[in-house]
Amino acid sequence: MNTIVIGVIGADVHAVGNKIIEYTLTSQGYNVVNVGVLATQEDFINAAIESDAKMILVSSLYGHGEIDCRGLREKCIEAGLDKIILYVGGNIVVGKQDFKEVEQRFLAMGFNRVFPPMTKIESVLDIIKKDLEEYGKNTFD
């Protein structure tokens, strides 16, 4: 059973989507480790190490995502999580910005996939499955 770490990064308390993501991924048969809201980068990384997770799914709703996510990939690598798949989604920047640009910014930070606002978790289950199947084909450094 594949393990996915989920949580809401930074000073962000938006809990509803997080609870739904936990519920949905669990019913899909994944082992979900939820670090909850107000999670630090370390919370994500420690949970991923402990649970031997293949994927970290970061939510950021409140707009500070850009500040909060910087350096996560580097810290993962330092912690030896050199194959971990990183997703980010929610409302990850402040305001309505051109998504193409936003995506570039987060890809440059080392995320594997970046999702625009209103992407329901149900609609990305296929991608998650596929990416997990291909886990390990890439190392990130």
Added chain:
Amino acid sequence: MNTIVIGVIGADVHAVGNKIIEYTLTSQGYNVVNVGVLATQEDFINAAIESDAKMILVSSLYGHGEIDCRGLREKCIEAGLDKIILYVGGNIVVGKQDFKEVEQRFLAMGFNRVFPPMTKIESVLDIIKKDLEEYGKNTFD
């Protein structure tokens, strides 16, 4: 007492503004001759000749104003109304168009003043007064 001819030109039946214009100009002390809705260019001109009017105030609401108003100035001149002041207002073209352009088109047709949508008659009383005071200073041909 100055006489003003008012009416709604063409196949246009919007009667409400027309009734209010009649009421408002009358209470301002003008002699108002109302040719009503569905008025032809001839209706306006005949009324102006008969009543010795100084101004014709054309309303057009339904969008066909551009077609309906063409040639009015020329017909006025032919009929000897060479000093008559011509106003047009309402929703004089189809749709939302740049008003500066619309104004140019109607000025080119020989109107003295052209008003954008939502110009309440109450808000142009001063201009009417001033233009009537200056009546005769210009002939149009």
Added chain:
Amino acid sequence: MKLNNKKLSMDEFLKIRKEILSSYITGSDPLLDLDQAVEYLKNVPNHKNMAYVLNKAGQEGRTLVQPRAGTPILKEHIELMKYLEQAGADLLPTTIDSYTRQNRYKEAEDGIKESERLNRALLNGFPAVNYGVENCRKVYEAINVPIQARHGTPDARLLAEIIHAAGWTSNEGGGISYNIPYAKNISLVDSIKYWQYCDRLVGYYQERGITLNREPFGPLTGTLVPPSISHTIAIVEAILAATQGVKSITVGYGQCGNVTQDIAALKTLKIKTEEYLHRFGFKDVDVTTVFHQWMGGFPNNEAEAMGLISMSATVAALGKATKMITKTPYESIGIPTKEANERGIKASKFVASLLKDQQFPHSEELFREMHQIEIEIDSLMDNIIKAGKGDIASGIIEAFKSGIIDVPFAPSKYNLGKILPARDNQGYIRILEFGNLGFNDEIKEFHKSRIQERVDYEKRTFSFDLTVDDIYAVSMGSLIGRKQNK
């Protein structure tokens, strides 16, 4: 020939038909052969049949959404229709241009040409008569929901022939509602006859198993029309239509702005139409309702217009109208772009969908207003029936002549034009000046006392000023044109 409310015989119908079809070139199209047209209409699937779709929505208690739209260039009109369907319109319209409405097909033709030449619309709608059956079928075939002609044509006989033969399953209008607010010199006798013909055409198809929908135009002048007056006219037109064999009728009403009065109006509209149809012997007519979002002057600001549109949609949904006609954020400016139209549709549909499981609760205030509207309708109908010595067609003619029924701000010289409406202190539309309106004294007293309450509150006098202020009020953000607002 004297007018009365009798079904046109087949002979009469066919005789008039011949004349009509020869009145303009597109009338000679072989596709107007009745057998061919029946064949074509038989193939209209249920989901593209207005009568079917409305009846179903009525049974399910849903409120459908229909915009207004029409543009002169065929290709663009088709694009427009597809776009609005995509935007979520449950039902499509085709608004007909104003020259066609006055049967000025020559000027309409010029309008098409000019529009094509300048590549911008110089007509305010789609000139369906000029385009003829074949082109109208192209419109019908391009879309997947029912389509209806919406216009304002006193003599729409040729138009009706063409659109129905083209698969358009509904026609808006009526001998009264498309004359009094839309014409100046056309006699009511004539326009009612013309519409008896339009209805008879629908009856003809009905006899051949094809149910088409007819919709009297409820809002009339759209300007402070008290519900009982527009309802009475809708009821009379429903009876006239049913007499010619129409079986699917959608009666309409234009929002007045007081929520309770609007909901009372929507409820009584259906109740009283069905009641009078039954009284006149028509027991198998499907009656549905249409709510027109605010029909008077709109605010200029687009966000405010969206507020008004959505508030209207809230009322339509809570009042369980079968459909609502949407406005757009450009209403006060001019014919909307398709994008502006889309915004009106989307906002309205969202609200309707959100509220689909809810109703406006029954309350004393609601029942009181429903009762008020009902006794007013009865008073008017009694007088109309009396005036026609039992014949509703001649009754309505007489009633308009004497002012028993009177529509505020109507341009027609066949309308007495003596009544003046104004709002009371809660924004209900009441009547200030009755002229000869067929209201009994008790009803008049009620209206006067309600307006008096407002006049006292605002410390002003009973006069036309009230009406003028109320006409401007909504476009300036108030329902009631209070004195201190100036």
Added chain:
Amino acid sequence: MKLNNKKLSMDEFLKIRKEILSSYITGSDPLLDLDQAVEYLKNVPNHKNMAYVLNKAGQEGRTLVQPRAGTPILKEHIELMKYLEQAGADLLPTTIDSYTRQNRYKEAEDGIKESERLNRALLNGFPAVNYGVENCRKVYEAINVPIQARHGTPDARLLAEIIHAAGWTSNEGGGISYNIPYAKNISLVDSIKYWQYCDRLVGYYQERGITLNREPFGPLTGTLVPPSISHTIAIVEAILAATQGVKSITVGYGQCGNVTQDIAALKTLKIKTEEYLHRFGFKDVDVTTVFHQWMGGFPNNEAEAMGLISMSATVAALGKATKMITKTPYESIGIPTKEANERGIKASKFVASLLKDQQFPHSEELFREMHQIEIEIDSLMDNIIKAGKGDIASGIIEAFKSGIIDVPFAPSKYNLGKILPARDNQGYIRILEFGNLGFNDEIKEFHKSRIQERVDYEKRTFSFDLTVDDIYAVSMGSLIGRKQNK
């Protein structure tokens, strides 16, 4: 130190104050001298005083409009405020950024710098503590309507000091409502103490003749919160505030979507708050209400969002809320531009103004729901008072611990998180899973039977699925997450 509901003595207050002011550099500003602050606040004119303006609107039965807005760069924030005032906001907010809310002033400082460097907002609000009194006064002085801090800060003591001394006459929040939905690890005992201090500060000014307004945050998690739960928390916070000397309280409620439930909620909110304030001996507190436009997930399409906003405004106006907090067409996307914010304001204000002379009629359905909310509140309040052995502060702590009171979807570990809400067949929010909620059996039976009705109708089972579907529903255009919608 044990928590109880007692007014802080002047000594205690001043002692804590000293600590607070020394906790961050801007706390040492001489403008925070209480005498100076009193002097400054004395010069606030009535039309810029939240307490005055709300009280007046409440008496006139009008519904005022207030947006949410805040941006990190001072100059731009001032521009934003002026722009929104121009757009028609009757009351102005300043939304505080999320780092400040967690007292992370260092990160807020970085956020300001980064935002200035990149010339785009990297913070989701205005970091008022970092800016200090002088800059906050610049905001106050630039505008002509009352201004309020809106945030979500468990420990807002320094923030409260700074904003009030700057002429901001209202502070949103409360020891419960700004903890449970906004924090994970902060103990309720602490946050209530922090807010006793904030309230005491307002009480301090009150004793010197300056009435400031306080507003518990009504919507909590904004997600399917049953009215009786949020009302009970609002009532408890009102009592806590009144105990510290607050005299102007605005209790809040987030729209649930069923119109009748919303209006019943608005009416009972005022009635029950006043009732309990009286019971606790506070007879001279002005109670006004605030209605939050839909607080859950919004639709993506901007026209649909405008529909939702205006429909919300319709409910606020008919329910006679004293003010409403507006949303914007960008809600589902991100912090709005000022233009998008303006659109929400204009649409809402238009609707409020249009409906100002109308009310939702009294009806059996409305009274039934009001009664239901009232008995639920009484059941919860009884249990809370019992749990605290008469002390409401320790009562609420105990109640949260045991789940007597429980907020759905709250992130706080001090919330039991066992209840699950779901809609019934008319869209009323009911409860599916009660955990230990302080409802008697009769009330529970009622909730279950109402949800059962829906479950039967949709032929599905009683489960968390109902809740999940209902959470998504509005953003997808339905109120009820029906099974067949999927």
